[in-house]
Amino acid sequence: MQFTAQQISDIVNGTVEGDVGRTVSEMSKIEEGQAGSISFLANPKYENYLYTTNASIVIINEDLILKQAVKPTLIRVKNAYTAFSILLDAYNQLRADKSGIEEPSFIHPTATIGKNVYIGAFAYIGPNVRIGDHTKIYPNSYIGDSVEIGSFCTIYAGVKIYFDSIIGERVIIHAGAVIGSDGFGFAPQDDRSYKKISQIGNVLIGDDVEIGANTTIDRATLGSTKINNGVKLDNLIQLAHNVEVGKNTVVAAQTGISGSTKVGENVVLGGQVGVAGHITVANDSQVQAQSGINRSITEVGKKWAGTPAIKYTSQMRIQVTLQKLPGLEKRIEQLENLINKS
């Protein structure tokens, strides 16, 4: 689809400078702008690109004073970044504008389906499932018995949600994620084999949660594994049985949290972090990528690093000294030689 500078300016409440009829059909970074694309300039660091870009239209802040002539048509707005992200959202909504029920799909007669939903082909909606209004279930996804999914959710292709999971409003779950698989619980037997402990709890996911591709969240043994409102989980994350993740906490890719651990609110866990079981991580903690947290963090709002994780600044000091370690050994030897000689 093509849009004119004037049409876009109307959407973002701006003023056109240049050819109001110039058209674009895609969005780009200013440094990669091509004819037919619209871009934006918010960070003054990138101003030079404004004079060299091939983008057809650029959105800029209304107070920007041009240093030289520019080729693109300009749209001036209060905040170029905000205006551009409004366009991104509009474009995104156009792209993802799916609705209706594709065939063949499987919808159990006992399931309750809201208004204006999308259910893709080969999606499976099990017995007693409830799906809220305006929710999209992409193809090849599996919604197990008695699962509840709120309104305005997007469940992408090939997501698997086990029985009894409960999912809030405006939740996005990316392709291949698994919600509600059995917790990893086994009782050791006398013959050294393990007997499975039945996992009959469930998974509770709050509102405005986003869950990345191929991430796995195990159901609780008893009770619930809880992902609170506003949590953002990246791809390939593992959350074990009975874990709780606090409001607005962000977890980067490939991190794992072991069973029964409670992570606080507004925490940021970097990628490939490991968190031991049965501990707590205080609110506002920040944990560097690849760290290993092996005991509870009780101080609020600190930065942690390393395996086992200690305060970030202490870890940095150790890492700097580590680089000198072979040298330190030599200095000790020299001291010993000096002392022995004396």
Add this chain to the structure above:
Amino acid sequence: MQFTAQQISDIVNGTVEGDVGRTVSEMSKIEEGQAGSISFLANPKYENYLYTTNASIVIINEDLILKQAVKPTLIRVKNAYTAFSILLDAYNQLRADKSGIEEPSFIHPTATIGKNVYIGAFAYIGPNVRIGDHTKIYPNSYIGDSVEIGSFCTIYAGVKIYFDSIIGERVIIHAGAVIGSDGFGFAPQDDRSYKKISQIGNVLIGDDVEIGANTTIDRATLGSTKINNGVKLDNLIQLAHNVEVGKNTVVAAQTGISGSTKVGENVVLGGQVGVAGHITVANDSQVQAQSGINRSITEVGKKWAGTPAIKYTSQMRIQVTLQKLPGLEKRIEQLENLINKS
């Protein structure tokens, strides 16, 4: 469904103390017990909860002497933990009681399907597949050509099993797991590209194995990747081509084992462990989370930690000294200053 105290007592062979007609419909931890739930007390550490819980029924050991009056109806049994886990299993079996063939599904005419199986909608059963009695294949799963699956197995939604894989009895494979993908084998060419080496082996999985969600197990280049009886694999684990995992070994989430490595029996690998290729790990080894094993472990029954992994106690000693490393450097400087002055 609701059950009375008397009905439950009959199942677990116990004695009711209190209202035999009191009903429950769910199971809970004693500290989270609500009206309508049944709980248990096995660990004396939690005895206080017995006097405060809102659970309607609590299962306790027959020899427990009450310190004060209790609100819930009690069921006394020989071993409260065992009795409760019998209930868990019974509940679990009720939940997972699927059978029959849902439509549409794809069952190749050359496939052999056992008695009393469940095949969910959109499941794909390829040519020459054999599926044992009482096995459940959940929706959207893919069973490739000539795969054999034993009796009493559960293959959850969206599992993908490549051709020629052989799976034993009572195996559980969680959603999204991939069995039999190609090993990662390439021959470097003169132009610096890589030529794929065809991977024509298979995957052999023994009896009573459990495989976690989104775990991947590659087929052998030649021969078999082998997962022996009783092995338990958590979520998001990677097992490369020609790996062998010994009987009753347990592997926690996000661990990876490289090509042709043999892990012994009764080994415990923590989460996010990495094991190099072409090595062996002795029976009864225990490896701490996030460790990296880069050469064979030949001593049986030891505990290992760190990257590269060394004995756990040595690693702990190093970690303690590491915390003092910046201080050690200063002490060396002071010694040098003293010596130089003298």
Add this chain to the structure above:
Amino acid sequence: MQFTAQQISDIVNGTVEGDVGRTVSEMSKIEEGQAGSISFLANPKYENYLYTTNASIVIINEDLILKQAVKPTLIRVKNAYTAFSILLDAYNQLRADKSGIEEPSFIHPTATIGKNVYIGAFAYIGPNVRIGDHTKIYPNSYIGDSVEIGSFCTIYAGVKIYFDSIIGERVIIHAGAVIGSDGFGFAPQDDRSYKKISQIGNVLIGDDVEIGANTTIDRATLGSTKINNGVKLDNLIQLAHNVEVGKNTVVAAQTGISGSTKVGENVVLGGQVGVAGHITVANDSQVQAQSGINRSITEVGKKWAGTPAIKYTSQMRIQVTLQKLPGLEKRIEQLENLINKS
């Protein structure tokens, strides 16, 4: 299927020594050879197995001088390894010889499908998709709107490809991989919640790329996440938004690359490596398993290890000294005692 020694010799352009009519039906390693299997001997280290193997046929180099009598029929060729890998490829092609469109599948009327393709049951081909000639789309896979897939590709079962992704020729994508999921981008809000930033870029995958099972590749925020020609990715890898991976680079399992990072050509990343965002990794770099790269590598062709990654040899020296660290502390104490006494 069975083949005679003569038939195989004709395929690999060899000379039979022994019974030309002897038949085999499978391929094996020489140390695991059984009656009915064919094997090969290329590495002189394994020559002893030639005299003990139970394989029915063994392919050997034409210049090999036998040290004693052998049981198997021999096929002599210029290069036994090459000959065997030709057989592997032939066998592999027989196995994977799928074609036609299985029902039920979902092919949107606006999709363009090439000649001689395989589309498995429950595969979903969305609007405006283009699929090249001789490409195989296995069951339960999802090809989103406007995706382009070149010729001679193999998309295994349960792969999920989001809209607008573009995939080259001869690409292999293993089961459960996700291509084009949203980048992990959120703008922090005043109330400490996060607002999603729409991700409208795409994923570009070159020719001759292989992507492992359950690996995830996020779409770009704007522009493209780029996987260049000849790249080989193992299982459970995470590539974030706007990452670029250079030609013929190889990445082992469970490695993660953060947003906007550019990895050069002919790089080798070991397993479980983490690479920070917004950095570059120079051509021909080699990075040891479990390393963490937290800043740009600008030197070409070096070996790196550790977290944070430093030169491999420096890291090895540090690791050796680390083992002595508790001892070093004691030596410092002794020195201090000596000095204080003196």
